[in-house]
Amino acid sequence: MPGPSQSQRSALGPLVLIAAVVAFGAGAFAYTAGWLSPNRLTSTKLVSALAPPGGAALGHRRNHAKGICFTGVFEANGNATELSRATVFATGQYPVVGRFNLATPDPNAADPTVRVRGVGVQISAPDGAVWRMAMIDPPVFAVSTPQDFYKLLQAAASKDPGAMKTFVAAHPEFAAFGEWATKAPWTASYAEVTFNSLNAFIFTDSSGAEHAVRWSLRPEAQVTPITNEAFAKLGPNHLDDDIIERVAKSPQRWTLVLTVAEPSDPTSDPTKAWPPERRTVEAGTLVVQKIEPEANGPCRDINFDPTILPDGIKVSDDPFPAARSAAYAKSFDLRTSEASHYPRTAASAKP
């Protein structure tokens, strides 16, 4: 057989080169997109793992799906300006949009069936800076890394009855959360809950010095502990009914307490509490003035992404805020595209 002619041969090299360049480009793109790494933990996987066996509730948040909106103000007392130059800490009143919620993928879950309660808060400063946070009521988080959180979700959803036991045995850091979840008393009101950031953030003061901080919202309302059994007797939607009633009578208040780490305190692991004697700063008061149902409320389409921070606060080496941001965005993208499944007029849609 005759070999390729001279002109064919001379064209072949460049064509191979061009094909190689394109293949390399496409391959690098596919690698970056994670298409070649099926084991990479993505926001899609995390969010899917949160779905109950019957599938996610379309149009709703993929976790903390049951919730109710509030508006109010944050009254800053100026104390926190020593820790952060964020303008929301300067003495003054700043508008707030927020959401009380339960850590469940089911928007119709009965309150006594959900152990973890949360709050989303957005504080807006007049200069345009926005601070969003999403906090929960356990004193420590359940796991040290987002990867372990994914494993926890898988274990909790597993048909293998021993899966949770195996997980707990392999993750001793889960014990403190487990102790709280099984032994801490319940309360019958959002107004009596202490909410914690759990994740550490870096505050930068006006001199540029940095401080690792975790924070809590401590209720001013009298806390009345209650057993789960007694709470269950109050009905499946008691928390919503209660907060509507309380706020209608008078605004409900929480003190924003900042806890400042010592250099030896772990900032990257939210399962590890900082010693109780750490210095705290009371930065001001969250005042909840109005409650509105979520369906057509102001919090409905707010993504309480904990990485939305004003100048003067930034993420630390804690891996959770980034993972939460990615997962919350995925949940937000999904639910906004499914909005027709969750009618805005459904203020009375509760069965």
Place this chain on the structure above:
Amino acid sequence: MKGTHTQFTFVQRLLHWLMAVGILAMLFIGVGMVSTIGRQYVPLLATHKTLGIAILVLALLRLVVRFVSGSPKLPADLPEPMKLAARLSHVALYALMIAMPLIGWAMMSAAAYPIVLYGGIRLPAILPQSDSLHALLWNAHFYLAFAFFALVLLHITAALFHGLVRRDGVLQTMLPVGGSDRSQ
């Protein structure tokens, strides 16, 4: 002057190569950030927003420069379908360079996210909050990104085809150096 020179002007070439790096980085950051939950997610997102606005500004500037400076003529012996493909693909590239940052900005606006760039620069919302607009724009941003990358690959393929197979001087019109100006 249109068509009498054999290279794009220095400013055009500078803008082209700056934006080539910027756009490739953007596309890779985009697919990378949506597939990670690591700590890098936060800085990648901030970079994506900042670089996107930079590309929008450069693209508008480049469009003006293009109208003022024109472009070298395509080779006379280039078949008509290839000339048409060249023109259409460049229209599409310009459209995407301008539309993608605007869609991203509008998408963030419709989601009521504050739009903060590096350096603490805050951009205003360009759309009111809307779940339906957010969903529409998110889909547009997502699918157009893949179309954009495919178009970039096509652009590279065509450039190399001109330079290595046809050897017709088209590649030289945009190379950072070289390409003697035959009009002089």
